[in-house]
Amino acid sequence: MPILxxxxxxIHSHRVFVxxxxxxxxxxxxxxAMKQAPMFMDGDxxxxxxxxxxxxxxxxxxxxxxxxxxxxxxxxxxxxHFLFHVFLLPFNxxxxxxxxxxxxxxxxxxxxxxxxxxxxxxxxxxxxSVLPFFLVLVSSSLMFRLLLDKAPAISxxxxxxxxxxLLRRKHLALFIIxxxxxxxxxAWPLLFIASxxxxxxxxxxxxxxxxxxxxxxxxxxxxLFLLCVRKKNLILFTSCAGGLLAGIVINPYFPHNIFFYKxxxxxxxxxxxxxxxxxxxxxxxxxxxxxxxxxxVFSVFxxxxxxxALFQLAVRFRCVSIPSNVKTPxxxxxxxxxxxxxSLFLFLATVKSRRMSEYFIPIGSAYIVYAxxxxxxxxxxxxxxxxxxxxxxxxxxxxxxxxxxxxxLTLLAITLxxxxxxxxxxxxxxxxxxxxxxSMGRVGAFISQNIPKGSLIINDNWSHFPQLMYYVDxxxxxxxxxxxxxxxxxxxxxKTLISLAQEKNTNTLASILIDNLHSRxxxxxxxxxxxxxxxxxxxxxxxxxxxxxxxxxALMYKVKGK
Numbered sequence: 001m002p003i004l005x006x007x008x009x010x011i012h013s014h015r016v017f018v019x020x021x022x023x024x025x026x027x028x029x030x031x032x033a034m035k036q037a038p039m040f041m042d043g044d045x046x047x048x049x050x051x052x053x054x055x056x057x058x059x060x061x062x063x064x065x066x067x068x069x070x071x072x073x074x075x076x077x078x079x080x081h082f083l084f085h086v087f088l089l090p091f092n093x094x095x096x097x098x099x100x101x102x103x104x105x106x107x108x109x110x111x112x113x114x115x116x117x118x119x120x121x122x123x124x125x126x127x128x129s130v131l132p133f134f135l136v137l138v139s140s141s142l143m144f145r146l147l148l149d150k151a152p153a154i155s156x157x158x159x160x161x162x163x164x165x166l167l168r169r170k171h172l173a174l175f176i177i178x179x180x181x182x183x184x185x186x187a188w189p190l191l192f193i194a195s196x197x198x199x200x201x202x203x204x205x206x207x208x209x210x211x212x213x214x215x216x217x218x219x220x221x222x223x224l225f226l227l228c229v230r231k232k233n234l235i236l237f238t239s240c241a242g243g244l245l246a247g248i249v250i251n252p253y254f255p256h257n258i259f260f261y262k263x264x265x266x267x268x269x270x271x272x273x274x275x276x277x278x279x280x281x282x283x284x285x286x287x288x289x290x291x292x293x294x295x296x297v298f299s300v301f302x303x304x305x306x307x308x309a310l311f312q313l314a315v316r317f318r319c320v321s322i323p324s325n326v327k328t329p330x331x332x333x334x335x336x337x338x339x340x341x342x343s344l345f346l347f348l349a350t351v352k353s354r355r356m357s358e359y360f361i362p363i364g365s366a367y368i369v370y371a372x373x374x375x376x377x378x379x380x381x382x383x384x385x386x387x388x389x390x391x392x393x394x395x396x397x398x399x400x401x402x403x404x405x406x407x408x409l410t411l412l413a414i415t416l417x418x419x420x421x422x423x424x425x426x427x428x429x430x431x432x433x434x435x436x437x438x439s440m441g442r443v444g445a446f447i448s449q450n451i452p453k454g455s456l457i458i459n460d461n462w463s464h465f466p467q468l469m470y471y472v473d474x475x476x477x478x479x480x481x482x483x484x485x486x487x488x489x490x491x492x493x494x495k496t497l498i499s500l501a502q503e504k505n506t507n508t509l510a511s512i513l514i515d516n517l518h519s520r521x522x523x524x525x526x527x528x529x530x531x532x533x534x535x536x537x538x539x540x541x542x543x544x545x546x547x548x549x550x551x552x553x554a555l556m557y558k559v560k561g562k
Contacts, residue, residue, distance in 0.1 A: 016119070016122055019118065019122070020115050020118070020119055021115070023111075023114055023115040023118055023133075024111050024112060024114075024115040025111075026111075027110065027111035027114045027115065028107055028108055028111035030111075031106075031107040031110045031111055031146070031147065032104075032107050034147055034426075035103060035107060035147060035149070037434070038099075038436060038437045039434040039435060039436045039437065040149055040434065040435045040437075041147065041148055041149075041434060041435070042148065042150075042280075042435065042463075043435050043439070043463055043464060043465070043466040043467055044148075044149075044150050044466055044481075045099070045102050045103075045106075045148075045149040045150065045466075046099070046435075046439075046466035046467045046469065046470040047465075047466035047469060047470070047481065048081065048084070048085065048088065048102055048149075048150065048151075049088075049092075049098035049099050049101070049102050049470060050098070050466070050469050050470045051079065051081075051085050052085045052088040052089060052092050052098060052101070052102070053092060053098045055085060055086075055089065056089055056092055056093060061079065061082070061252055062077070062079055063077065064077055065077035066476060067465075067469050067475075067476055067477060067480070068465075068476070068477060068479065068480055068481070068485065068486070069456070069476050070478060070479065070486050070489060070490045070493050070494075071479065071480070071481075071485040071486045071489050071490075072259070072260060072263050072485045072488055072489045073485065074489065075256075075259075076256040076257075076259040076260055077253075077256060077260075078253045078256050078257040078259075078260035079253065080185065080186040080257075080260065080264065081151055081184070081185060082183050082184070082252075082253075083180065083183045083184040083185075084151045084154055084184060084185060087105065087109075087154065088101060088102055088105050091104055091105040098470075099437050102149050103149055106148070106149040106150065106153065109153035109154045109157070110146040110147070110153040112153070112157060113146065113153040113154075113156050113157050113160075114133070114136070114137075114146075116157055116160060116161075117132070117133060117136065117156075117160060117362060118133045120160050120163075120164060121133070121366075121369060123164070124164075124167065124335075125369055125370070125373060128369045128372060128373060131365075131368070131369050131372070132362075132365035132366060132368065132369045135297065135298045135301060135361070135365040135368065136298075136361060136362055136365055138295075138297045138298065139294075139295040139297070139298045139357075139361045140294050140295060140426045141291065141294050141295050141354075141357040141358075141361060142295075142357060142358055142361040142362065143426055144426055145355070145357065145358035146358075147426070151184075151185050152358045154184065154185070155184065155185045155187045156358065156359070156362060158177060158180060158181050158184055158185075159181070159187070159190065159191065159359070160362070161173075161177050162174060162177040162178060162181065162191050162194070162240075163194065163366075165177060166194065166195065166198055166236065166240070167198075167335060167338075169232070169236055171235060171236065171239040172239070174236070174239045174240050174243065175239045175240070175242055175243040175246075176243065177243065178191055178239070178240050178241075178242075178243025178244045178246075178247065179243040179244070179246050179247040179250075180247070181243075181244070181247065182243075182244055182247025182248055182251070183247055183251065186261075186264055186265065186269075187359070188244055188247070189265065190359060191240060191244065192240065192241060192244055193342075193345065194240075194338075194342055195236065195237050195240035195241065196237065197338060197341040197342050197345070198233075198236070198338050199228045199229075199233040199236070199237055200228055200341065201334050201335075201337035201338035201340075201341055202227070202228075202230075202233055202334050202338075203224050203225075203227035203228040203230075203233070204224070204332070204337050205332060205333065205334035205337055206227050207220070207223065207224055207227060208316060208332050214316055214317050215317070216317055262488075263484060263485060263488045267484050267487075267488055268283065268482060268484050269283075269353070279482065279483060279484065280463070280482065281354075282353070282354060282355035283353045283354075283355060284353065284354060285351060285352055285353065285354070286350065286351060286354035286357075288351055291350065291351075291354075291357065295357075295361065298361055298364065298365065298368075301365075301368045302343070302364045302367070302368055305340075305367060305368045305371035305372070306340070306344075308371055308375060309332075309336070309340050309371060312332060312374075316332075332374065333370060333373070333374050335370045336367065336370035336371050336373070336374050339363060339364075339366045339367035339370055340367050340371070342363050342367070343360060343363045343364040343366070343367040346359050346360035346363050346364070347360055347364070435467065439464075439467045439553065440464055440467035440468050440470075440471055440553060440554065441467075441471050442551050442553070443468075443523065443549060443551060443553065443554045443556065444467070444468060444470075444471030444472040445471070446549045446556070447468075447472050447475060447556075448471075448472055448473070448475075450548070450549075451475070451521060453474040453475070454474060454475065454476070455475055455476070455519070455520070455521060456475075456476045456477070456478070456517075456518060456519040456521070457475060457476070457477050457478070457519065457521045457522075457523050458477075458478045458497070458500075458513060458517050458519045458521065458522045458523065459477050459478055459479070459480070459523045459525075460500065460522070460523065460524045460525060460535055461525045461527060462478075462479040462480050462481070462482070462483050462486075463480075464480075464525050464554075465477055465479065465480020465481060466480065466481070468480075468523075478493075478497055478517065478519070479494070479497060483498075493516075493517065496512065496516045496517060497517065500512065500535055500538075508542075509522075509538050509539060509542040509544070509545060510542050510543075510544025510545050510559045510560070511544065513559055514559055520558055520559040521556060521557070521558055521559075522539060522545070522556065522557040522558075523554055523555075523556050524536050524539065524554060524555050524556075524557070525553065525554045526552065526553055526554060526555070536555065539557045542557075543560075544559060544560055545557040545558065545559060545560065546558050546559075546560050
């Protein structure tokens, strides 16, 4: 018994430590179990595994990217996942198999993010730290992104580390994390936006504290601007912006990274012109109602918190009138305003590109919990719960208490239903979208053994390039990773490439390959999409082409007599 008491006492005194590692271990087991099958949910992990393998073999960073000669990588290769690949190195070295290594590493990173996410709120809002953790667990869109064997989890870890430094005004830590974020992943502009929104939120919080009522017509914009650029805000913003700028300039890929940003951040992330010629699904828009259906509990909480903020702002700007005996909202907290602005920005970004849900849900959960803190601070909840306890003790149930109890049970039932459905849908998504570890391995072996080294191979589907790159060395391909990389570098080549399946004359495909695409080899994947079917039909009837390989994944044609 004394030993048991000592153990319980130690756990209680180190409960934060125990909670952190318990979440880490359980979450790692969960992600490992969900990803036990030897398959990926998209092709990108093959690219990350290959780059990590090359860094390990060459004992240095990857400076050139010869696999895509008709892309922006031809002259300006930039490893925009550089530190992510560095993180994968020890896993690769210990495990040996790059594909299994990235599977284990990303499962660990996803588990680590959940543990750090809990710790973030345990440090800032200990009484409400469970709620945001629960909200992310029941949000299938975020859990799906965390199950991908890519960089979302490590990006979120660094982002929340930076947000902690931002909220606590730790300038040196913010500078260092900002620098690291640039080397890690191209989501670093989110941190720049966050630093601006934090200064704006701080200015609004001070303004609301000084002015009990405001007018929209006579809004003090000058005063708000001066509050934004106060010395402490400027120092904080400079710490963030300076770290980001230093990461861009003091970079092994400088100045090639500058040219790459034009394509990746502007053409893909902002403009997203690829929706017109087949960009990745993660960049496509999503219907807000579909998102709400996939993440019901989070969406309900966020909308309620958003409406509460609108009500407070409406009272502050005298857009609504309330009885004089009703207690008006207090000064809005700086943190809730910041996460309101940031989550609203990320909501719009998610509607534009569904992949941004991986940032919107955690940041939105942070806004929810800070909004609840503001709300609880204005309500005598302690007295209400005491009265409820007395009411139950005396067996004199009042109608309003019964009503609230029924509402609580209903919300609990809805939450459990949403939780179960989200994981059922998640399991369905995992098993309906897959790329086996051996994907394109057989055709890759055929290419290595039968096609001259250095040959350009026209692959009809850009999304299968990572597998080809992983299994085939010393060959080049038409496009890959993202169609925009080829579109921006070689517009005419790209135009010919996407119009291959649109040719009406079946005798011209071979001549197009030779004269316009400068290649003798055509690789068609069997995805059963309309374009692949049509292209295969054209190739089959083209007298200038000869089929040289076929399996259940792909087939290859070669121009005759060349």
